[in-house]
Amino acid sequence: MIRRLTRISAAVIGALTLLLLVDWAVATIRTPKDDKLVKALQEKVKDDASLAPKLAAEQKRVTDYRRSRKRRDNWTGNGLIAAAIVFLYCAKRKLPRHIPAAPQRATRSTGDNHGHACRRQAEATPDTIDLAFVDETVARIGRNREAAIPLLQAIQTHYRYLPDEALRRLCEITEITPAQIAGTSSFYGQFRRSPVGEHIVKVCHGTACHVAGARQVSDELRRYLAIPEGEDTDPSRQFTVEEVACLGCCSLAPVLMVDEHTAGRLTPTTAPEALRPFEKEPA
C-alpha cells in the first residue's frame, strides 16, 4: 500500500514538474511574440483608429492567457507540494534507517510459499508430533518418579525442546505428575519448553564480555533478527539467541558462538555479520 502510494506520488511529482516546465517553455516562446504583436498593433492604432477593438481584443487575450497560466501554475505548485509531502511521508516510512533487515526478515520468510526447511519445521512442531518416541523412551528408561530427569533429557535431545504434547503423554504413561514436570523443567536451565531455532547463538555475558558491551551485542542481534520481547527465537525459527555465562575466551570479548563456531571482538555493527554465513536465503 505504502509502496504503491510512494510510486504514485513520485509519478505525480514528475508529471507536475514536467507540466510546469512545458508551461514555462511555451510561455517563453509565446510571450515575446505576443508582446511584439501588441506593440505593432499599438503603433498601427495611432494611425488607424478602426483597429482599436482588435487591439483591445488582443490585449484581453494576452492578459487572459497570462492570468490563466498564473492560476494554473499556482495550482500545479500546490499539487506539487502536496504530492511531495505524500511522497516524503511514504518514502520515509518505507525506509527503516538503521535496522534494515529486521522487520523485512519476518515478513519475507512467512511470505514465501515454497516453504523452506525451517518454516516447515516451525509449522510441523506444534501439533503433529510423533509421540512414539516417548513411548519407546519410557519403555527403555522406566516409569518411576526417579526417571523424570533422564526422560526429560532424552525428550529434549530428540525434539530439541520439550513439546507440551510429549510431556502430556509422559504424564499419562508414567507415575510422574504434571507438577513434578513443571517444577523440574523450569528449575534446570538445560530444559526449554519452547521450540529452538535451527542455529543456537550463545552470546557470552561473562564479566569480560559484559564490560566490553555484550548487552549491546545481544540487543543488536535481537533487533536484527526481529525477536519479539520476551522470546529468544526469531519468527522464522532460524536463530535462537541465548545469553550464557562464559565461553572461556575472554581475550576475544565480547564473544558469541553460533552452534560450534566462535566469533569474537564484536561490535553491535559486526555482530549480525557473524550470523550471515548461517542464514538461509529464502527461496
Added chain:
Amino acid sequence: MGSRLQLAVLLLLLWLPCGAFAQAIQYTRPVETAPQEKTIAGGYKTPSVQKPLPRDYWFQVMDVVLLAAAMGVSVWLVLKRRSRRWLIGLAIFSLAYFGFYREGCVCPIGSLQNVAVALTDPKYSIPMVVIATFFLPLFVALFFGRAFCGGVCALGAMQEMVVLKPLQVPRKLDRALGLLKYAYLLLAIVLAIKPAIARDFVICRFDPFVGFFRHTGAPHMLMIGGAFLAGGMFIGRPYCRWLCPYGALLNWCSRLSKRGVSITPHRELDCGLCNEACPYGAIEQMRAVRKDCLYCARCYSSCPNEGERARAKDSLVAIGGGAK
C-alpha cells in the same frame, strides 16, 4: 565563559549603531513611478491598493517573538527533551509560518546584508525587528549552538524534510565545500556595502527556496531550488552546510557555546550508530561538533541508550499515572 560574554557584549555594541537611527523614520512607500495624483487632473485619487502598506508593527514584533520562542523551544526539545519527533513538529511549524505564510522574509540569512549596509551607510536605517531577527540566532548560538538551524530556519526545515537516504560525504570534500560559505558571505557583504546605486543583495536574489514559499520566482532559481531539494534527499542539507552565509556566522558563534547537542553523556556505547545517523558529518569521534551540528536530534533517535532512557521515563510516567 569570558570570551563568550565578550562576544555577546560586542554583538550588543554592534546592535546599538544599527538601531540608533532606525526607529525615528516613519516608513512610507510612495508610488513614485506611477503618475501622481497632482499630475492627473480632475480630483483623481490613487487607489489605496497601489500603496502597499507594511504589516502592522505588532505583527512584525510577533514575528520576532515567535522566532525567539521557536529557538527557545528548539533548545529545550534538543537539550532537555531530547526528542526528534517533537523537533520535526517544530520544523513543520517553522516551515509553514516563516516559510509559506511569511514567504521567507524577514529571515536572519538575508538580514545580514541589511545589517552590513546599516553599519556602513549612515543614511540607511533598518527597523528594530530586522536587527533583532539578525542578532537573536547569533546570541542563541553563542550559548547553545546552532539551535536556529534545527527547527526554526525555514530553509533548513525544508531541506530537513526531504532528507531520505543520506550518504556520508567524505570528510575532506565536506570541509572543502564548507569553505564556499565563507566566500559567499564575503561576496554578499562586499556587494551589499557598495554605494546605494550599485547595491546588490545576492543572498536574497539567489535564495534557492524562497520561490517555493512565494509560488513564483525566476525559473532558473526554481530549478536550482528543485535540484537542491532532489539532491537533498541523498545529501543532507547541502545549502546549510556548504553555502549558507549566515551559517558561517553561526558556525563562528557556536564554537564558543558551552552547551549543545551531547550524545548520551556519561553513557556512550561507542557503537557509532549516531555517527552513521548524522547526515551532516557533524559527529567526530562520537561527539557532536558544535560548529557543524545542525540540531536535528537524529543522533538521539538512533541511539539505543537514548531509547532506554525514554522508555524508562515513559514507564515512570505510566507508574505515576497509575498511582493517582
